[in-house]
Amino acid sequence: MSAAIALRRLMTEYKEITKNPPEGIWAGPPDEDNMFEWECYINGSPGTPLEGGVFPATLKFPKDYPLSPPSMKFTCEMFHPNSMFPSGLSTDKAVYQDGTVCISILHSPGDDPNMYESSSERWSPVQSVEKILLSVMSMLAEPNDESGANIDACKMWRDDRTGYNRKVRNLAREVVGLPALQDSEEELGGNTKLR
Template sequence: MASQASLLLQKQLKDLCKNPVDGFSAGLVMRIISLNGALPLLDPLIRFRGFFNAIMSFPSNYPNSPPTVKFTSEIWHPNVYPDGLVCISILHPPGDDPNGYELASERWMPIHTVESIVLSIISMISSPNDESPANVEAADTTDYV
């Protein structure tokens, strides 16, 4: 029997296939628990281009808890840890930030979808937050990715 998370992810993937996000493709990995996606990115202002593959892994209690997103392609970016794990507010657990940096409204909410996550990651890549970097060395340069 399919779990609620699996059913929701199947619907969101179907919606994403019907209304694709420009420059993004997705496919299933490991029975819908993970999505394997590719972002072809091009931005002359920060001098990068290429395809960046990532795995989006969903917990069994999705959408109540956020997925994790990890680039499997090498990427040099202030908001991506050296191991490829993406660090953006909407992927942080719901509720108040124990460190007081983020508002609860900036963190994960069950209304987020695969599409809203992908759009947030695309936005993060083109507009890095170097005030709270996951990769401090990358934040000290202007040559990301």
């Protein structure tokens, strides 16, 4: 598949995601002269400790897109059971220390050599940028402690949910330039309530 076909597909997806953006997500190329690199912003889901945060990432598309999946990398710090981010903090099915997102939908088509995921969960040309970003948003909102990439975050999520929520809420606030919450602020229902 030629780069021209990939470019055409990316232009179509960009037009669609601009015309009908999914709630809580923005994505597109910062420079329309290079459609193969996009910036993304994912809002923290309401009712989660990430609520109020806006988490930047990049998508890099191969020249044979959509036959091969793009790669995704967060460009901010995160603390999540299923991810590892730039400062060593952690998304499901993982984000590594350099921020690279490792989620089934971004894995190359075919059978998983580790037999962890079915081929139907992996990349196929019918997937899209929108589906990728919605999958990552869902992963961030619903940690999977059975598939942890950040052991410290998994342990804290299981054993000290209030502390975990406080830490994640503070990170979400820092990402948008707000000060951290003070210990005296209330924790209700697992989510931080601001006074």
